[in-house]
Amino acid sequence: MPGTVHEIHEARTxxxxxxxxxxxxxxxxxxxxVTGQPDHETLAELRGSGLLATAVPREHGGTGGDxxxxxRVVERLAQSNPSLAIMAFQHFAVSSRITEWGSPAQKRDILPRLADGTCLAASAWSEQGAGAAKRNLSSTAVRRPDGAWVLNGSKSFTTTASVADVYLVLVRTGERSEIPGSGYGAAGQTFFLVDASNPGLAPDLSLDLVGMRGSATGFVSMHECVVxxxxxxxxxxxxxxxxxGVRESGASLGAVAVGTAQAALDLLVEHLRRRGQLxxxxVRDRLVSMATRIESARAVVERAGARSSTDPGxxxxxxxLHASEVAEAVxxxxxxxxxxxxxxxxxxLNRLLADARAVALMGPTNALCRELVASTWSN
Incomplete structure (x- = not known):
């Protein structure tokens, strides 16, 4: 819509x-x-806002954000719409993976489109039976004699399913074996970038979620999907x-939780102001306590993003962990x-509560986060 890009760029600082x-x-x-379906009109605004360029290097048309x-961008989005914030977070994650691991041709072709919003990215890693650590994948990719790959399997809880233009898909290409100390994934797994137009790819939004209902989270199946x-x-x-390397980057789902918690506090304060109870x-004592907890969560998310600790991952x-727990409590x-x-x-507020609870279940789930943190003491 007119003025949207200007709004974003004027406020970038x-x-x-x-x-x-x-x-x-x-x-x-x-x-x-209410609908449980993605809002295509508002999603188009996000695409055209300039925000999706945040994680793309300047040389490829982005803003070069870290x-x-x-x-910070994800937190501010979550204050207004946690579902769109998690979609943006996944887009940023794929942008960063291509920046770090992509071939020159992939960077040249995909990154500019990720930056200008003509290409929206999604991650398709989870699947039923794979476990929170994604070690037991059943989806596969088999190389054909001509060098192409054929993907088969089904992914679950894929955010931005059906509205994404490209999917970063995790599949098994070899025998599974443990990687000591990895905590996530297994040897013999490979990533592929699959275009949404691929006839072997089929998204399905039949999941009826309790929270993040506008995030287009659903299934993605692959049947003789040739890449x-x-x-x-x-x-x-x-x-x-x-x-x-994902968690080493400092980008944190905790930002979604912080934005969600802040939105809840803001709504509560406004409601109490209208009722003359501030x-x-x-009342003031409880509000200050809630605000302090949000600030503590924001601080640890900012520390993660700054990568200033001795162990950024x-x-x-x-x-x-902290931000999602604070968000749900607030x-x-x-x-x-x-x-x-x-x-x-x-x-x-009930919507925000459901959204806050959803963050704890997003990968890595809070249970897996605890396991990964605890593993550092035995290494």
Whole structure:
């Protein structure tokens, strides 16, 4: 829409997405909470906003942002629309993987389109039975005599399914074997970039999610899905190495949680202001406590993005754990403070609570985060 790109670029220094766009995103979040379907019109605004260029290097048409920039943009998006924030986060993740591991041709062809929003990216890693650590993949890629690969299998809980233009798909290309200390993935796994127009690829939005209902999260099946050798991302059989570098980057799903928690607090404060309750000491005390917890979560997410700790990867795991737990606690307390007004389907706080809970289940799940953190003590 007119003015949207200007709003974003004028606000780039402080990551403010602009009040007009923020309001449209909030309205979209309320609509999709009811429909459970992606909002194509608002998604088009995100594509044209300039924000999707954040994680793409300048030489390929992006803004050259680092993990701190990614986390700040994602947090601000989540304050208005957590579903779109998680879609943007996945887009940034794929952008970063191509920047780090892509061939010169992949960078030249895909990165500029990821930056200008004509290409929206999604990650398709999870599948039923693979486990939280993605070690037991059943989806496969088999190389044909002519050098092409044939992918077969099904992916679950793929965010941006059906609306993405390219999918970063994780499949098994060799025998599975453990990689000591990896914690995520296994040897014999490979990444491929699969175009959404591939006739062997079929997205399915039949998942009826409780939270993140506008995130187009669903299944992606591959049946005799033929891709070229040039579509492989990174070395064959070494996807676990690529995955290990993801958390080292400092980009954190905790940013989604922080934005969600902040949105809940803002809604609560406004509601209490309208009811004339902000002057009550007990109310103010609880609000300050909630705000302090959000600031603590924001601080650890910022530390993860800055990669300033002695172990940035572990800090990123901590940031996701802490921020998601804070977000759920803050949203739950906010709903409770509203009393009966908080227990209606019309309350945006209930949507935010469901969205906050969803972050804990996103990969790496909180259970896996704890396992990965604990493993550092025995290494």
């Amino acid at each position: 402080d990551t403010d997405i602009g009040p007009a766009l923020a309001e449209r995103l909030r309205q979209s979040a309320d609509r999709t909470a 993990a701190s920039d990614v986390n 070229a050798e040039t579509d492989r991302l990174g070395p064959e059989g070494r996807a676990a190495q690529i995955i290990a 002057a009550q000491p007990v 572990t800090t990123t795991l901590h940031s996701k 949203c739950l307390e906010a709903v409770g403070m509203l009393g009966s007004a908080g227990y209606t389907t019309a309350s945006s």
